Amino acid sequence: MPVAARTGVMAGRGLEVTRVGDRWRVTRPWPSQLRPVLHSYAGYWEAAASPYRVRLVPTGRAVVVISLGEPFAGIRRLGEAGPDSRVTGSLVAGLEDGSRVCEHPGGQEAIRLELTPLGAYRLFAVPMGELTNRVVELRDVFGPGSALLVEQLTATADWSARFDLLDTALSARLAQGPRPAPEVSQAWRLLSRAGGAVPVGRIAAEVGWSQGHLVRRFTEQVGLTPKMSARVLRFHRAVGLLTREGLNPTDVTAACGFYDQAHLNREFRALAGTTPGRLATARLAEGALAL
Structure with a gap:
């Protein structure tokens, strides 16, 4: 057909x-x-x-x-x-x-x-x-x-x-399937809603666990540590602001809580192997950049 x-x-x-x-x-x-x-x-x-x-x-x-x-x-x-x-x-x-x-x-x-x-x-x-x-x-x-x-x-x-x-x-x-711990679910909600911009210590206090216990259980059920998850979520939010919203790197730096634009650039190189400018102009579909 x-x-x-x-x-x-x-x-x-x-x-x-x-x-x-x-x-x-x-x-x-x-x-x-x-x-x-x-x-x-x-x-x-x-x-x-x-x-x-x-x-x-x-x-x-x-x-x-x-x-x-x-x-x-x-x-x-x-x-x-x-x-x-x-x-x-x-x-x-x-x-x-x-x-x-x-x-x-x-x-x-x-x-x-x-x-x-x-x-x-x-x-x-x-x-x-x-x-x-x-x-x-x-x-x-x-x-x-x-x-x-x-x-x-x-x-x-x-x-x-x-x-x-x-x-x-x-x-x-x-x-x-297994049910995730309610504390891990709450920790993930806090991280994702904040786009990664929340300290791990504050999350541990919110869920009522020690930071060490949170890191162990969270990593088991999510796959990344809370700190790395925060980095990935912040990066992902920054990508969306660059590619879908059309913000410039300066505005993205402020919106996502990076220290400065140099910090933004370092995170993009570490997590994606590219720069914010190059990613902003690339064709991006569901996490994939055409090469």
Whole structure:
């Protein structure tokens, strides 16, 4: 079916289809039980198959990519001298404190989810520290049954039916997953609402834990320490102000609580391997910079 007809049919069935660069993106409202744990949930396919290379920058979110077409050819942390991680199919990525380069041969069709850290903790049912700065196969987290799910999703051409299948699987895992400690949930809310601009000592006092105990439990269930989470959240807020709001670096420095513009520049180089100016002019989509 031609893309125009295909998108028109899907939109008429309650799905929203948009074009993002060289890809088509399809979404629909998420089930109520999944809304608290998701930042985004969408299907993609390429308008025309072509190789691409992107840099992923830290967002404070975990990611699941269910590959229904060609998988990534190589995934590596920026600056690492070792070989690329070879992920042969669908993948799970924990929280990152640096950037990662991904290469794809073209022909991508996938479903991509961005999860809150504590939503990922519930869904993955593993200590999140085990996934920090790592990309692993979906089966390594979801178990051998994930292969059947991916097969069913791939064999189902209808996006509404695909989402139905995945909603059911995710909801079942979520219901059985571990519950984060209320103190960790409160600490994450305080950090995220402040865009990272709150001292860890104040958070510990708010939740009623010692700072050492907070760091241990928070890192287990979120994947990054509270201090590093604050840096990533502040960086992510700064990226949004630069790219979506169009603020200049001086205004971003003041809005996000950086000491000065030199501090802003250092954080961007440390976390994204680039400068605020270059990132502001780059094409950024869901944490990915086109290279």
